[in-house]
Amino acid sequence: MNSGVRAVRPAKRTGLSDQVTDQLRDAILTGELAKGERLSEVELAYRLDVSRGPVREAMMRLRHEGLVRGDWHRGTFVTTINRRDAEELYSLRTVLERLAFQRAIVGATAEDLSRLQDIVDEIDTAAGRADVVRTLKLDVAFHDAIYQAAHHDRLYQSWLGIRSHIALFLLHRQTDDSNYLAIAATEHRELLNAIVAKRSTTGQALVEAHITSAYERLCVRLKQEELAG
Amino acid sequence: MNSGVRAVRPAKRTGLSDQVTDQLRDAILTGELAKGERLSEVELAYRLDVSRGPVREAMMRLRHEGLVRGDWHRGTFVTTINRRDAEELYSLRTVLERLAFQRAIVGATAEDLSRLQDIVDEIDTAAGRADVVRTLKLDVAFHDAIYQAAHHDRLYQSWLGIRSHIALFLLHRQTDDSNYLAIAATEHRELLNAIVAKRSTTGQALVEAHITSAYERLCVRLKQEELAG
């Protein structure tokens, strides 16, 4: 057994399950684990230098997030996404995020607004440097902050159920969408302005436009993949 | 049992984790496990005559359903619900069920409508017999069928995340709301009629009225409990 992994992180206040979950999620989201790839519990346990327990628990969480799928005694596989998934995901995201936005306008605290402002500023910086990967992470972080500003635990849980997939879609879109950087910078700033100004009506419209445009750009990408594959 | 109300019960070929999950969920929903009661893994494993593995997995699922809560190394407890929970639950349910209803109107199959019709008829029968427990189960089953008729996997997953709580609320309300039986019979039939007639606008209004009235009745109940305790 390679003792490197354990030694690097001695002070772990959180359990190994959380670490394994994060590592596997990152591996999937970065494409290190290809779509449709089989995930063996024993192999992953060996590679991550942990027992099968945390790996098993991590895979259960990821299965709940929708990143992996599998049946009884038939193994676990990285989820492959199609256009129906995209449609489901964005129709659900629309209703969730409308509610989140509505509640954020009412109940966002000063800290919430400050954090949103920071993220928007960072998006500007990252987009200005043409740092696509960082912009993508900040994109997800912005919407995550919106949901947190809604102060609605169950709504946030529902968002967690689709957040990984949203990140996955953004990642898949990154390769060709050249004007994504400009869109991300402007639209997110508009969304924040609507919250600060407590403009509910225009905010709702912005949310729908934001998500719809993202969905349409994703559909173009998926259609290209289908034609290519 | 032809209508599949008691859906999840095959559990011969499936693992012990599923059985344990169902047993614990039933125990909580029937009040056998009181609210706030602590759940010890070792004790439950002994009482159910299984190892801690399946119990652990079951508690993790129930935690995701919101029926139990707990922090790192601090034990797991049956969730106690308050008025903030109720508000969160019903605001989320409103947006989810609006989407479900909208999609059910468009994409419900003949089987979906048939099952809904069966459930509504059974509600009439149960309400006529003043069988409150059966009416409650059919109530949840009706809305479950709506979400299934929406043919939207992720939406259904989100619904599963709050379904147990809805059932819990209905169960708590059963004790005093005497005219629940009549309300359940009429409102659910109206909802079904709106779907069959594909009347989207009136259907949306019915959904909101249905959920709002349920929420308000629940609030009355919770307020009574707060005054009593």
Added chain:
DNA sequence: AGATGTTCGACTGTTAACATGTTGACATGG
């Protein structure tokens, strides 16, 4: 050769023992 029954390997589900973290109580010192 094609279909069918059997065996083997690998994987997951399960279990019990081990390690670690938390909590509350009790003793001790200011």
Added chain:
DNA sequence: CCATGTCAACATGTTAACAGTCGAACATCT
């Protein structure tokens, strides 16, 4: 009397070994 430090009991997190199940390759029969 209050604050603080130590400790012991308990619960959870983790590990490695055991058992059941599925799929595929192989052998056999028609």
